[in-house]
Amino acid sequence: MGLAKLKTKISVEDYLEGEKISPVKYEFVYGEVYAMAGTSDNHNRIVNEIVARLVFHLRDSRCEPFSGEIKVRVSPNVYYYPDVLVSCEESPENPYFRNEPILIVEVLSPSTQVIDRREKLLFYQQMPSVQEYAVIEQEKMHVEIHRRQPDGRWITYYFNQNAEEEVEFQSVELIMTLGEIYRRVKFESKIL
Numbered sequence: 001m002g003l004a005k006l007k008t009k010i011s012v013e014d015y016l017e018g019e020k021i022s023p024v025k026y027e028f029v030y031g032e033v034y035a036m037a038g039t040s041d042n043h044n045r046i047v048n049e050i051v052a053r054l055v056f057h058l059r060d061s062r063c064e065p066f067s068g069e070i071k072v073r074v075s076p077n078v079y080y081y082p083d084v085l086v087s088c089e090e091s092p093e094n095p096y097f098r099n100e101p102i103l104i105v106e107v108l109s110p111s112t113q114v115i116d117r118r119e120k121l122l123f124y125q126q127m128p129s130v131q132e133y134a135v136i137e138q139e140k141m142h143v144e145i146h147r148r149q150p151d152g153r154w155i156t157y158y159f160n161q162n163a164e165e166e167v168e169f170q171s172v173e174l175i176m177t178l179g180e181i182y183r184r185v186k187f188e189s190k191i192l
Contacts, residue, residue, distance in 0.1 A: 009031030016097075019071070019096065025081055027079060027081055028079040040138065042138045042139075042186065045182075045183070045185050047107055048067075050105060051065055054172065062088050063102065066085050066098070068083055069081070070096065070098060071097035071098075072085055072098055072101055072104065073098070074123045074124065075123070080120060082106055083105055085103065100128075102129055102132070102171045103131065103132050103169060104124055104130060105135075106136070125148075125154055132147050133145075138185070141160055141163070143159040143181065144157070144158055145159070145167065147170060147171075159178060163182070164177055164179065
């Protein structure tokens, strides 16, 4: 959900300290910070459905879901705020970010879809812990799961058939139908 870039580069240390007190969240990429945009009601509905299921599903697991407020440290110089992440780190280095997520979910917004589909995908694929990266559209029923294979290759799975189609998040052994992911989402009808 990145948007406006600040003009000057800052250090990682200054970024992390500033994030503790800033009323606005920023993502950090090689010294440049990008303000996070607000989200729509449909965006929040999708995130809430996924997080609710993950919280219940993982309640007895060492893995834990987070939504929107915990950063992922992709590398020493790159920090993102994914919409949803699942981490199994027992002793995180820092209470404000995770280093080893296994699942990352981004709900696309018009202003961020290129970054989410390209830049973030490439960065997340370089993180050894990440097993799946899910990209979810909010304007139509469409989910992409980018999944690491045992040999290290990545394969993308597409889900967009109907509300009963099952979307499997293998990394956390959770199956949700498209209808469950998109519960309460109100799609705009396009007039031709």
